[in-house]
Amino acid sequence: MERLTFTYPAREAVARRVHVGVVGSGDLEVLLEPSADSDAHVAVTTSVDGFGTVWKHVLDRFFSRFEGAAAIEINDFGATPGVVLLASSRRRRRCAREQHARG
Amino acid sequence: MSSTPEGERFLARRSFIELNARERARALLDPGTFRELAGPFDRLKSPWLPLQGVVAQADDGVVIARGSIDGESAVVASIEGAYQGGSVGEVSGAKLAGALELALRDCERGRAVRPVLLLETGGVRLQEANLGLAAIAEVHAAIVALRRHVPVVAVVAGMVGCFGGMSLAAALCSHLIVTRQARLGMNGPEVIEQEAGLAELDAADRALIWALMGGEQRQATGFADVLVEDDSDAIAAQVRRAFAAPAPAPRSEQVEGLIARLAGIDGERPPEPAALRALWGRGT
Secondary structure, three states: OEEEEEEEEOOEEOOOOEEEEOOOOOOEEEEEEEOOOOEEEEEEEEOOOOOHHHHHHHHHHHHOOOOEEEEEEEEEOOOOHHHHHHHHHHHHHHHHHHHHHHO | OOOOHHHHHHHHOOOOOOOOHHHHHHHHOOOOOOEEEOOHHHOOOOOOOHHHOOOOOOOOOEEEEEEEEOOEEEEEEEEOOOOHHHOEOHHHHHHHHHHHHHHHHHHHOOOOOEEEEEOOEOOEOHHHHHHHHHHHHHHHHHHHHHOOOOOOEEEEOOOOOEEOHHHHHHHHOOEEEEOOOOEEEOOOHHHHHHHHOOOOOOOOOHHHHHHHHEHHHHHHOOOOOEEOOOOHHHHHHHHHHHHHOOOOOOHHHOHHHHHHHHHOOOOOOOOOHHHHHHHHOOOO
C-alpha cells in the first residue's frame, strides 16, 4: 500500500461534494470536495506500490482539463490508468452538472 | 435480435444486481426520499485494514439510508459486495447494528420504522476477526428485538450472496427475498472445499453450487420466502408487499419443525438437491 499526494493550481471554486466508485478489484473510489485553499489537492492511497509516475501522468492530464480548487481523495484497488481517468472525468462531469443545476 | 416476450421483458428490466450498494438503497426507497447517514464524507473507515496493507473505503462498505417506503418511515442498510467481499468489520458492523438499534428505539417510542437489509456479504471480515463477530452478534440481537415491532425485511440479490454470521442474520429476519442469482449458506463453497476437500464439494462447479445454495433452491426448501427476478421494480414491489402483509412466525422460532426436518435426513446418504426439494419443499 502506498500514499501519494499532489497539488495543482486552480482557477475556480468548487461548490459541491461528489462521491463515485468502489474500492473493489480493479476499481477505485473518488471523493471530491471544496479545497481549504485556492489550490487543488489530491491524496491517493493505492494497493499497488511503485506507480507514482503513472499517477502523476494521469493526474497531469486530468488537471489539464479541470481547474477546480478541489480536495480529492482517491482510494485505489488496482485500477488501470484508463479506469482512473474515466472515474475522474465522471466526477468532473457530475460536479459541473450539479454546479450548473444550482447556478 | 429476437423479440420474444421473454427477451423483451429481459431488456425492459432494470437489473438490481448491477447497482452498487448506494443505488440499491435508493431504488427501494420512495423516489426523492433517500437521505444517507454516516456517509463517505464522514470517513468512518476501518482503522484495521490499512495496518494490514489494505486500502480502506470511506464508508467501510455499508450504506445507511433513511427515507420512506409507501410513505412510512424506513431505514435501508445496504452492504457493498464489491468492497472486501461485503465483509463485516468493526465499523461496517457498528453501522449495521446502530441503524437497527436506532430503528428499535423509534419503534419502542411508538414511531414505526421499516427496516430493510440488503445483504451481499461473505460474513465476518477476517482481518478484523473478533470485532466483526461481536458486531454481527449485535446485528442478530437487534433483528430479534426489532421484529417484535415491525417486519424486518432482507434481500439477497447476488452476486456475492450471503454467508457466515450474516447468513444467520438473514435467517433471523421476518421476511427474506432472494433472486436466482443469490446464494445463501453458512459456509461458502470455497471454505467447504478448503476444509473438507474436493471430494466433498468442488467450488468451481457453479451449477452444483447454485443447485445446493442458490436462491431458487433456498426458496423451494423454505429458507427464503420469495423468489424474484433480478429487477429493481420487482424487488421494490416485493419489499412493499412484505411490509403490507402480517409477518409470519419467524423461521428461527419454528424449532420443532426444523428438528423434524433434520431427523428425516440420513447423514450417511445426503439427498441430492432435487430430492431435498421433494423432502422439504412446500408441497410442490
